[in-house]
Amino acid sequence: MAKAKCDVAVVGAGILGLAVAEAAARRGADVVVVEAQTVGAGASGGLVGALSPHAPERWNPKKAFQATALAEAERYWRGIAERGGRDPGFRRTGRLLPLTTDSARESAEARACAAAAVWPAGFHWRLCPPDAWSDWLDPSAAPTGMVHETLSGQIAPRRALPALVAALAAAGGRLWEVWPVAEIAPGRVAGPRGEVEATWVVNAAGLAGFALLAPLLGPVPGRGVKGQAALLDATPPKGAPMIFADGIYIVPHGPRRVAVGSTSETVWTAPEATDEALDAVIAAAARMCPPLRSAQVRARWAALRPRAPRPDPMLGPLPGHPRILAALGGFKIGFGLVPGVAAALSATLAGERHALPDMFSVAHHLDGRS
Ligand SMILES: Cc1cc2nc3c(=O)[nH]c(=O)nc-3n(C[C@H](O)[C@H](O)[C@H](O)COP(=O)(O)OP(=O)(O)OC[C@H]3O[C@@H](n4cnc5c(N)ncnc54)[C@H](O)[C@@H]3O)c2cc1C
Numbered sequence: 001m002a003k004a005k006c007d008v009a010v011v012g013a014g015i016l017g018l019a020v021a022e023a024a025a026r027r028g029a030d031v032v033v034v035e036a037q038t039v040g041a042g043a044s045g046g047l048v049g050a051l052s053p054h055a056p057e058r059w060n061p062k063k064a065f066q067a068t069a070l071a072e073a074e075r076y077w078r079g080i081a082e083r084g085g086r087d088p089g090f091r092r093t094g095r096l097l098p099l100t101t102d103s104a105r106e107s108a109e110a111r112a113c114a115a116a117a118v119w120p121a122g123f124h125w126r127l128c129p130p131d132a133w134s135d136w137l138d139p140s141a142a143p144t145g146m147v148h149e150t151l152s153g154q155i156a157p158r159r160a161l162p163a164l165v166a167a168l169a170a171a172g173g174r175l176w177e178v179w180p181v182a183e184i185a186p187g188r189v190a191g192p193r194g195e196v197e198a199t200w201v202v203n204a205a206g207l208a209g210f211a212l213l214a215p216l217l218g219p220v221p222g223r224g225v226k227g228q229a230a231l232l233d234a235t236p237p238k239g240a241p242m243i244f245a246d247g248i249y250i251v252p253h254g255p256r257r258v259a260v261g262s263t264s265e266t267v268w269t270a271p272e273a274t275d276e277a278l279d280a281v282i283a284a285a286a287r288m289c290p291p292l293r294s295a296q297v298r299a300r301w302a303a304l305r306p307r308a309p310r311p312d313p314m315l316g317p318l319p320g321h322p323r324i325l326a327a328l329g330g331f332k333i334g335f336g337l338v339p340g341v342a343a344a345l346s347a348t349l350a351g352e353r354h355a356l357p358d359m360f361s362v363a364h365h366l367d368g369r370s
Contacts, residue, residue, distance in 0.1 A: 002194030006196060008032070009201050018161060020345045020346060020349075029350070034176050035179060040158065047261065047301050050249045051073055051152060055111055061357030065340050067120055072340070078090070083171065084166025092152075092153045093240070096136075096148055104144060112126060123151040126147070130144070133241075136236060160335075184324060207222065210222030210306075225264055226271055228261065228300070230299065231257055233296045247264060272303065305332060306331065
């Protein structure tokens with residue numbers, strides 16, 4: 001059995017594990033990432049990559065953390081690209097939210113005021129007429145107009161993960177694939193391929209990460225919420241913002257591809273299979289978006305989103321085990337949080353105070369166990 005020593009062992013090479021590992025390595029830590037399969041084998045290996053804020057009313061620490069992370073995204077992903085030499089596909093596209101009733105328009109007007117008060121400077125939430133993007137969002141899908149907000153951005157997940165891997169390597173971090181962890185304990189992680197002794201352990205194993213916590217904390221009822229998405233051959237108008245309506249994202253990826261997703265399924269039998277539920281998402285997207293109407297489907301994909309006991313992310317030290325950190329529960333917003341999660345958890349790993357909201361703490365999630 002192989003034995004290794006390092007400062008920080010990170011379990012899981014999804015977006016959260018890689019981002020925390022890269023930030024810690026950049027601060028000078030000796031980091032090893034161990035991944036059960038290959039990079040992006042879990043929820044992070046998908047097609048959509050929307051980075052979008054929650055609605056700006058009823059502001060709370062979660063929304064503030066997310067908005068700050070989104071505002072930071074451009075600088076963060078540019079840094080990853082520069083340090084590793086690979087493009088993660090970040091673009092500040094903004095987002096259109098079609099409105100279908102007078103009351104939806106009134107709420108959107110109120111939210112414009114809320115966004116002006118609480119969003120980071122320089123980003124806006126504005127109302128536009130139904131035909132503002134008529135070659136992209138069919139005016140009949142937005143009879144009372146649309147919101148155009150500019151805080152949203154996007155990455156290409158299948159480019160962002162290799163970009164993080166390259167930046168991690170450039171910072172001296174090590175990545176071991178096909179290295180499943182069976183046990184996380186204070187000062188070590190172990191599995192069939194060996195053991196890594198580490199001052200700190202970060203559990204970023206996605207959905208499987210909740211079961212890895214059980215020997216330390218008792219049962220942690222995280223769960224998987226299935227999502228299905230597709231990539232279409234379609235030509236969006238130049239500069240087209242992503243669209244979000246009825247739970248569906250339509251995200252342009254370059255001049256010839258558009259991603260659509262996602263289903264949200266709490267009951268499922270085959271986590272990685274796509275089916276007629278995805279066909280319905282594609283059809284609904286095509287009704288809204290003229291360029292999708294004759295589009296060929298290039299790829300279909302499904303995975304389980306890791307949802308913590310509460311719908312919020314689960315981040316930071318475990319109660320009673322201050323040197324084991326959770327980086328779990330990205331659920332539907334994991335990509336957008338990355339700059340904030342990487343900064344906060346790498347600060348903790350460097351012995352500094354972190355800036356995470358209490359509602360993300362492991363203890364808060366354990367209070368919500370059911
Ligand atoms: C269809 C779909 C669409 C989505 N769209 C978006 C979107 O547009 N925007 C957004 O922000 N979020 C989106 N999400 C959610 C997002 O994908 C997740 O929040 C995010 O990927 C979680 O990242 P993670 O690193 O925590 O988990 P994962 O990506 O699942 O990574 C965990 C890693 O740990 C590894 N692992 C597991 N067990 C072990 C073990 N025992 N030992 C070692 N390694 C292990 C896994 O193989 C995996 O690689 C979407 C999800 C789905 C399914």
